[in-house]
Amino acid sequence: MTTTAFDDRDGVIWLDGAFVPWRDARLHVLSHGLHYGGGVFEGVRVYGGRAFKPVEHFERLHASARELGFRVPFDVTELDAAMRETVRRQDIVDGYVRPVAWRGSEQLSVSGAGTSVHVAIAAWEWPHVFSGDARSRGIRLRTSRWRRPAPDTAPVRAKAASLYNICTLARDEAEAAGYDDALLLDFRGHLAEATGANLFLVIDGALHTPTPDTFLDGITRQTVLSLAADLGIAVHERHIGPEELDRADELFLTGTAYEVQPVRAVDARSYEVGSVTTALSKAYTDLTRAVTAP
Ligand SMILES: Cc1ncc(COP(=O)(O)O)c(C=O)c1O
The missing domain is CATH 3.30.470.10 (Aminotransferase class 4, branched-chain amino acid transferase, N-terminal domain)
Structure with a gap:
């Protein structure tokens, strides 16, 4: 770039x-x-x-x-x-x-x-992090060997520059392997987040997102959770193992820069942009653009 x-x-x-x-x-x-x-x-x-x-x-x-x-x-x-x-x-x-x-x-x-x-x-x-096909059809993630640290090892709730060296290492390795971004597990092996965005899974029409106890509880994440409640979408915030990626129908990331960003692959698994991702992406776009109304 x-x-x-x-x-x-x-x-x-x-x-x-x-x-x-x-x-x-x-x-x-x-x-x-x-x-x-x-x-x-x-x-x-x-x-x-x-x-x-x-x-x-x-x-x-x-x-x-x-x-x-x-x-x-x-x-x-x-x-x-x-x-x-x-x-x-x-x-x-x-x-x-x-x-x-x-x-x-x-x-x-x-x-x-x-x-x-x-x-x-x-x-x-800076209009968007990802453009074209990646933006609309989804990005490809690679599970990283780097992990989010324990809360008694690093100030995990802070948006601290020092914590981003983990993200940079993970992101650079993912890109070098031909992926768009990395997916990080936490120190226990639970799903955590991407290098600059939080993770959501859609399983049987409900939203599942990892408990933010080793990473940033993003402002976009909180916004999307409240939009999901408005839309009547069930939400489960919990510890999620990486094996649950196999039963997810849709996957997306949220972040200030990423907004609601569909994921189309994690390693060898692939996903479609489904109705829950589409509804939340639209709701987020409507909300952010509404802020600008006079
Ligand atoms: C590592 C990381 N996780 C999550 C997020 C999402 O946070 P937010 O929605 O507040 O931008 C970001 C972006 O700020 C981030 O850099």
Whole structure:
């Protein structure tokens, strides 16, 4: 995939309370966040110029930072205002916003005590993660050898940058093997999630989704669960073994970036885009686009 590098674009980025030219939004090489993984981030989608569920995302940014033992020095209202202004200045219609917070350079030992916390918000146009056939007929997943860690091993509820090295390893291996994404099990061997999205199975017309005790309880996941309730679709949130992939009729992923993304294969198993996936995908599209109505 070739895109213009993310440090070489036009426009502005909000950094620590002020707008700076895009190419000048830099951090020092001796930042604690870079060396020891003290960073948290968010992904927010913009539809028709307006963000979907911004408060939920900024509350989660704060919660993720708390999990890592630091405080984001701007409250949710300030971050929301900064994001709106970023979206306006970047003239984003259908796009993506990336808020990120990280520990600064006051010291460079394992201890994070006394480090300042920096915050940036960047936004760019980004209609869909997957396009064409993959978007409509579904993506292909490969079960990864990498697993989601136990909650007493890593801060699994935080959207922490450090946890994404597992996702990057899994994703790169899946892509190298010709798949679109990886499916990760958790440390117990239960189904967990993909590298940037939560997992749903449809079995006999009902929705089954793994209990989010080793991974992010996604904002899209929660939205889809409430849409399923509205549509009268039965939901079972539980621990699910990988053998249950054999009895699923439909499979899909949810995430801010992925939205409701059908899955057409996991390893050698294949799935159709069925009526439950179609109904929830439509309901999610209607809801996100309705937010933009004047
Ligand atoms: C690893 C991971 N799991 C799940 C999700 C889905 O979360 P959300 O729906 O809040 O975007 C994401 C995306 O943010 C993610 O990166």
